[in-house]
Amino acid sequence: MQRDAAIREFVRENGRAPTDNEVAVLVRESRAAKLIEISMEEVRARQTARVNAEEASALRLLRDSARGREVTTATAGDSLQYAEEHVFERLSVARDHEVLTEALRQGRGQISHSELKGSLALQESSGRVVRDGNEIATAESLLREREMIDRVNQGVGRCDRLGPAESFIASDRLRPEQKRAVEFVLGSRDRVIAISGAAGTGKTATLQELRRGLIEAGREVVAIAPTMSAVEELQRVGLGDAMTVARLLQDPAVQQQLRRKVLILDEAGMVSGRQMAEFLRLAELNDARVVFTGDTKQIQSVEACDALRVLEKESRLKSVALTEVQRQTRTDYREAIQELRRAPERGFEKLDAMGAVREAAMADRAQEVAREYGAARSEHQSVLVVCATHEEIDRVTTAIRGNRSRAGELFEARQMTRDVPLSWTAAQKSNRRNFCAGQVVGFHRAVKGIGKNETLEVVRVEDRGVIARNSVGQELIVAAKHARAFEVYERRAIEVAAGDRLLLTANRCEKGFRATNGELVTVSGVEESGQVRLDDGRTIPAGFRQFAHGYAVTAHRSQGKSVDSVIISADGMRKELFYVAASRGRQSVCIVTSDKEQLRDSVARSSARKSASELARKAQSVLQRGEQRGMSLARRLARRAAIAPQDSMPSEMNYQYKPAKERPHERSFGR
Numbered sequence: 001m002q003r004d005a006a007i008r009e010f011v012r013e014n015g016r017a018p019t020d021n022e023v024a025v026l027v028r029e030s031r032a033a034k035l036i037e038i039s040m041e042e043v044r045a046r047q048t049a050r051v052n053a054e055e056a057s058a059l060r061l062l063r064d065s066a067r068g069r070e071v072t073t074a075t076a077g078d079s080l081q082y083a084e085e086h087v088f089e090r091l092s093v094a095r096d097h098e099v100l101t102e103a104l105r106q107g108r109g110q111i112s113h114s115e116l117k118g119s120l121a122l123q124e125s126s127g128r129v130v131r132d133g134n135e136i137a138t139a140e141s142l143l144r145e146r147e148m149i150d151r152v153n154q155g156v157g158r159c160d161r162l163g164p165a166e167s168f169i170a171s172d173r174l175r176p177e178q179k180r181a182v183e184f185v186l187g188s189r190d191r192v193i194a195i196s197g198a199a200g201t202g203k204t205a206t207l208q209e210l211r212r213g214l215i216e217a218g219r220e221v222v223a224i225a226p227t228m229s230a231v232e233e234l235q236r237v238g239l240g241d242a243m244t245v246a247r248l249l250q251d252p253a254v255q256q257q258l259r260r261k262v263l264i265l266d267e268a269g270m271v272s273g274r275q276m277a278e279f280l281r282l283a284e285l286n287d288a289r290v291v292f293t294g295d296t297k298q299i300q301s302v303e304a305c306d307a308l309r310v311l312e313k314e315s316r317l318k319s320v321a322l323t324e325v326q327r328q329t330r331t332d333y334r335e336a337i338q339e340l341r342r343a344p345e346r347g348f349e350k351l352d353a354m355g356a357v358r359e360a361a362m363a364d365r366a367q368e369v370a371r372e373y374g375a376a377r378s379e380h381q382s383v384l385v386v387c388a389t390h391e392e393i394d395r396v397t398t399a400i401r402g403n404r405s406r407a408g409e410l411f412e413a414r415q416m417t418r419d420v421p422l423s424w425t426a427a428q429k430s431n432r433r434n435f436c437a438g439q440v441v442g443f444h445r446a447v448k449g450i451g452k453n454e455t456l457e458v459v460r461v462e463d464r465g466v467i468a469r470n471s472v473g474q475e476l477i478v479a480a481k482h483a484r485a486f487e488v489y490e491r492r493a494i495e496v497a498a499g500d501r502l503l504l505t506a507n508r509c510e511k512g513f514r515a516t517n518g519e520l521v522t523v524s525g526v527e528e529s530g531q532v533r534l535d536d537g538r539t540i541p542a543g544f545r546q547f548a549h550g551y552a553v554t555a556h557r558s559q560g561k562s563v564d565s566v567i568i569s570a571d572g573m574r575k576e577l578f579y580v581a582a583s584r585g586r587q588s589v590c591i592v593t594s595d596k597e598q599l600r601d602s603v604a605r606s607s608a609r610k611s612a613s614e615l616a617r618k619a620q621s622v623l624q625r626g627e628q629r630g631m632s633l634a635r636r637l638a639r640r641a642a643i644a645p646q647d648s649m650p651s652e653m654n655y656q657y658k659p660a661k662e663r664p665h666e667r668s669f670g671r
Contacts, residue, residue, distance in 0.1 A: 006030045020362055020594060076115035079107035080123075084138065086427035092145075092273065092305045093137045093610040096120065106431075130612065132619035137612040144277045145310055145613045151280040152315040155191025162188045162262070162289055164217035171209050177324055178206045184320040185291055186213045192280070194268070194292035194312070194319035198341055199583035200327025200562075203293055204237050207264065210291070211239065214262050219289075222258065224248055225266040226275075226301070228507045229518045229560055234266055245271060249278050250445075258286040267560075268294035273305025292319075297341060298580050299559045300609065310611045327562060329587055337583050344575040344603045351582065351591065362594045366392075369569045370399035372590050373551070374407075381564035385552035386581040388570035396552040396569055404499070413497035414526045419455075419489035419545040421505065429488060430480035435466045438491065441478055442506070442546070445485040449476055453508060455543060471543070494549070496532060498525050503553060506546035513541055518557055520550045555581045562586060571595050574607035 006026040010018045018026060051059070083103035087094050103116050120136075123129040130137045163186020170179040181195055197203035207223075214221050223239035225231045234242035245265070248254055263283055265271065271279070271294075283290050296309040311317045328334035332354045340347025351357055360368040369385060376383040385400075387393045404410050419440050428434050439458040446452040456468035456476065466478040478486070496502070500523040508515040525533040530542035540547070552569070555577035566585035569592050573581070582589055593599045 002030045003027050017361070017363070023362075074107035074110040076103070076107070076111045076119045079103040079111055080116055080119045082106045082427055082431070086425045088138055088141060088304055089425040089427065090302060090304050091609060092141045092612045093135050093615050095134050096131070096136050097134065099136065130616050130619060132615050132622065135610070135615055137615045141273065141304060142612040142616055144273050145305065145314070145611060148273070148277050148280055148307060148311060149315040149613070151284055152192045152311055152317050155284075156316050156318075157189050159189050159191055159289065162186055162193075162217070162219070163213045168213050168216060170213070174205060174209055175202065175324060175326075177322060178202055178209070181206055181320045181322055182210050182213060185210055186217070188318070190318055191283070192290040192292070192311075192317060194294075194308070194317055195322065196312075196319050197293060197295055197322040198325060198338075199295070199298065199580065200325045200337070201322035202324075202326050203322060204233070206322065207234075207239070207266070207293065208237050210264075220261045221264060222261050223264045223266060224279075226270045227267065227518070227560075228516050230267045232516060233560065239264070245275050245279065248282070249275065255282055255286070258282060258288050260287050262289045262291065264291045264293065266293050268292040268308045269296045269298055269306070270294070270301050270559075271307050272301035272303030273307045273310070274303060275301075276305075276307035276311075292317075296608075298576055299556055300576070300607070304609075305611060306609055309608065310613060314611075314613050325583075327583065327586055333585070333587075333589060337579075340575075340579050340582060344578070345600060348578075348600050348603050351589065352596070356589050357591045357593065357596055357599075359596050360592055360594060365569060365592055365594055366395040366399040368592050369396050369552075369567055370403050372567050372592070373400050374403055376565040376567070376588075381587065383565045383567065384558060384561060384563040384584055385567045385569065386555055386558045386584070387552045387568075388555075388573045388577075390554070392569055393552045393554070397549045400551045401500070401549065405497075410497040410499045412526060413495050414528075416494050416496050416526070416530065416532075417491050417545060418494045418547055420492050420548075421546075422488045422490055424488050426483040429483035429486070432461050432466050432480070435461050435478075435488070437461075440489040440491055441466075441468050441486050442489060443482075443486045444507075447479075447482045447485050450482075453510060455545075489546075491545070496523060496526050498523055501550040502532070502547045503550035503557070504547050506544075508544055508546075513538060513544070515540075515544065515546075518560070558584050564588070565590070567592065569593075571598055572602035573599065574605055575603050576607050578603045 003023070003026065006029070007018060007023065010022070010026060080099070080103045083099045083101075083106060086102055087099050100113065100116050100120070104111070104113065120129065124131055124136075128139050130139060130142060168183075168186060170182050174182070185193055185195065195203070195206065197206070211221050221239070223231075223234045223242035224245055225234060225242060226245050228244060231242045231244055243254065263279075265279065268276075280290070282288075292308060292311075294308055296306065296312060300306045300309075312319065323338075325334050325338050328337055332350070333356075336347055336350035336354060336356075338347075339350050348357075358368070373383055373385060385396055387396055401410065419442065422439075424434065435458050437458055437460055440455055441458060442455045443450050443452060450456070450470070454470060456470050456478070458466060458468045458478075459475065460467050464477065465480075467475050468478050469475050502521050502523060504515045504519040504521060505517060506515065507517045521538075522535045523532055524535040527533070532540040534540065555573065558566075559580050561584055563584055564586050565588045566581065567590045568578070568581050570578075571594050582591070591599075
């Protein structure tokens with residue numbers, strides 16, 4: 001409010017809107033000065049003075065209620081275990097302070113920082129945790145990566161030729177590099193092999209021809225992908241039995257049918273370390289062959305470990321690359337995308353040179369994106385807007401819907417609710433303290449007493465667990481052991497009108513309705529009952545609330561999509577995300593930013609996560625260098641001792657023991 005008031009005053013005095021730098025100055029000048037020195041007593045006195053009688057009474061009641069509740073005693077070990085489960089679900093390597101922070105949050109008020117550091121040191125000394133500097137990884141993740149690497153290495157050259165005799169002739173529809181890729185895979189004698197395909201290089205056509213070659217060789221093919229949208233794309237090109245990685249790993253009946261088949265794992269770059277280790281274990285157990293297709297320079301998995309990148313870097317995995325981009329119809333656009341993959345900064349400069357990069361003030365950016373969106377639609381182009389953050393998505397969506405509403409393209413609007421995923425880890429879902437009344441729990445897998453796709457609303461949290469109510473009013477306990485079977489949502493308001501674009505954010509397959517996570521749909525009407533009619537004839541049932549407006553998406557949501565025109569709105573985006581977003585367009589790309597130089601700098605930085613193998617190798621290298629220095633010093637001292645009198649030993653021998661905290665090179669390895 002202070003900022004907005006200062007901006008209005010600036011406009012009144014100067015007759016124009018302030019620049020971004022001027023806004024920063026206005027904010028700084030309108031903000032109250034911070035107190036440099038103040039005692040704790042003064043802080044408490046100032047806080048107390050701001051509390052009115054009603055608030056003070058509420059605080060007293062809250063305190064008395066808390067004192068009357070049973071308190072679960074937290075230990076440093078339990079809190080640290082929770083923190084590690086939470087942090088390492090999505091990272092193979094983390095900074096130690098990130099884990100300690102989460103552990104302190106979990107055991108707040110009951111454990112100390114020094115206790116946690118002691119517990120972590122014990123884990124390091126026992127080998128459960130690997131450290132290099134302030135970065136740590138679990139031995140479990142390191143062993144998982146080594147298991148993946150070993151399975152790939154053990155299968156090198158150990159099998160028969162994968163495809164038919166060398167007389168197989170690939171279709172003339174393929175480009176020379178696509179033919180070489182097919183021939184390379186069919187001629188392989190390795191258990192595991194890979195096709196690396198840049199965005200828009202014709203990977204789908206290559207897979208179709210590869211499938212034909214495998215069938216001619218008498219091989220049975222099973223296609224697998226990490227997402228349902230990728231599975232449906234495989235099914236559209238003839239791989240009718242395609243399934244998700246999750247289904248393969250969870251369904252024993254499917255696993256029993258893998259014997260000696262060829263498993264094509266599409267979009268393998270999005271598969272996590274946990275999934276990859278289980279997948280390779282299954283393949284070896286069933287004497288199956290594996291063909292990865294994917295790209296480590298695009299979006300990675302949400303879970304920990306960029307498995308395909310680890311295998312490409314650490315194992316003897318052989319691969320063939322598709323590099324000739326075909327999606328972009330304009331030569332300059334196509335060349336910019338190719339350069340963006342090789343050298344992000346130079347690729348960004350090529351996009352700028354072709355006029356694709358535009359600067360707009362932060363306050364005007366959403367409206368500029370909305371104008372570009374409207375212009376593309378007026379030319380009957382399919383268009384996709386990609387934003388760096390969810391806040392930016394909200395601003396752009398508001399601007400686009402406002403323009404469409406004023407143009408008479410939206411009508412019969414109704415206020416509804418939607419379920420927004422909180423993206424909790426399994427550790428967070430296992431802790432009842434994280435839940436509160438009003439949250440929604442959606443089960444994607446059936447458990448005892450709760451069916452698949454059933455949604456329950458949390459009504460209260462008790463010492464015995466989280467109590468949630470189903471659609472018929474029955475109260476059930478949501479157990480921590482079912483954490484991997486459900487997701488937690490927050491219910492928020494949304495306005496939906498006929499003509500609106502929606503993004504479906506969950507998979508659903510039931511009688512009368514099928515939805516795919518990431519699918520973009522158009523609304524034809526909204527019923528009073530809460531059902532939403534779509535222009536393709538489907539009706540979203542009242543019980544399905546996993547959707548959002550579909551005018552703008554994140555870069556993660558954009559992968560796998562192809563449109564005529566793509567619009568990017570961002571001031572910062574890492575190179576993998578920017579590459580995915582910029583390569584979605586066939587005819588044109590428009591990048592709207594408030595700071596061109598800042599965006600250029602961010603595009604040069606990678607979002608690739610360090611693997612446990614990389615951390616362990618670096619740690620071992622540091623240890624070896626330390627040992628070599630120690631041996632060298634010992635030899636020098638021995639030589640000097642041999643020629644010096646006993647009472648004149650060199651100063652190096654006057655070694656004084658120092659605590660571990662003063663020996664960072666040793667502390668790094670928990671010694």
